[in-house]
Amino acid sequence: MSEFRMPSLGADMEDGVLVEWLKQAGEAVSRGDIIAVVETQKGAIEIEIFEAGTIERLLVDPGTRVPVGAPLALVRGAGEPARPAVAEATPPMPKSEPAPAPAAPSRPVARPIEARPSEATRDRTSPAARQLAAVRGIALAGLVGTGPGGAIVRADVERALAKTGAPTPRRGIDPGEMRKAIAAAMARSNREIPHYYLTHQVDVTATLAWLEALNAGRQPPERLLLAPLLLKAVALTLRDFPEFNGHFVENAFRPSAEIHIGTAIAIRGGGLVAPAIHDANIKHLDELMAALRDLVARTRAGRLRSSELFDPTVTVSSLGDRGVDGLLGVIYPPQVALVGFGTPASRPWVVGDRIGPRMVMTASLAADHRASDGHRGALFLLAVARRLQEPEGL
């Protein structure tokens, strides 16, 4: 018999509220199954199990706040006989490692668990109002719409919220809670991690031309953005620079054999999460694009999975096409590096002995000086730039 415990989903998570069980006592589970939904500061997270067996008993009722590492359920391993109920009264052995072993989990399809309003209500409700209502647990049916044709708009939900005194959030992302999570993690980072920063301007004219030519031969659903190329270039380069990939725990750097890239995703209206794209070094660009698309959608809906939050080994933050020249990142502890990419822009550039317009992007590295030095950091950043300039090798 083993215990299924509340996993740690980030450097500063202390507890989470069990929202819903997706498996019941007596049900068989296999590796990678989503068995519960837990409300955290990063939204409602689907919790995966990493062993096969049968749920013997659920120990926690929905609605309960549970500290990280506390048992949620008892799981009988495959082949283990069912024990009589009396034996279970024995107090469980405490374990030092609360988080289940990270491993490439199977990817079950996300199932919608939000209560759907009736079609009639849906039609007369703006999507923004619907989302806010879902996040804050407001019933749309009881609201008076003041929008066009009596439609319920965001302001109507806000008014209802003000009246009820804002109940505890249930689903999706609560901006106030997310701000607290970011504050705690970033304050810890600046307190504990001796950062050093390097920047490098990269001529990405050929990279963008290659991408454009590739996309010209593809229909929209198969087209790529620049982001998967950035992720792949970083992931491939990290294989030769292990001191930037891993975790600094208990006064020592522990490199990671796997490369799980935490991908910074902005939430509209404020907030940020950096869930992992697993094994980015062995994924094709198309797979990375699909993974990114899926991750962006689920991050914004507040529907991430536990494995995506607890095991990124490095972070990549890209400003996209509406940003500024560059960024200097704050490392997400216990990681030791953050690679940043600014918005590519047309700049005067020397090519051979001439000056001409080229698309230039500023790449940056924020790294933990306890794990690496600036010389290796510079070599790493140069190697990333070289890979980006040869996109056919990505």
Added chain:
Amino acid sequence: MSKDDIRRIVIEEIANIAPDTEPGAIDPGSDIREALDLDSMDVLNIIIALHTRLRVDIPEADYPLLLTIAGATDYLAAKLAG
């Protein structure tokens, strides 16, 4: 399909991709990326949705023409008429 139908579809698909925004409430001549805080992934997803729903070809070079609700409506109307 009338222009009003196309405009409604454009607004609907933007709202599907970015459910926390109200595209129906913005100036139809404004850049949706600025007005609704959309990134390149959002824009691509909107293009995919419009391409799939209306079965029109949208080359990447034409994306700038679809960055306002009015522009997207005109572009798609011309494509559907042609």
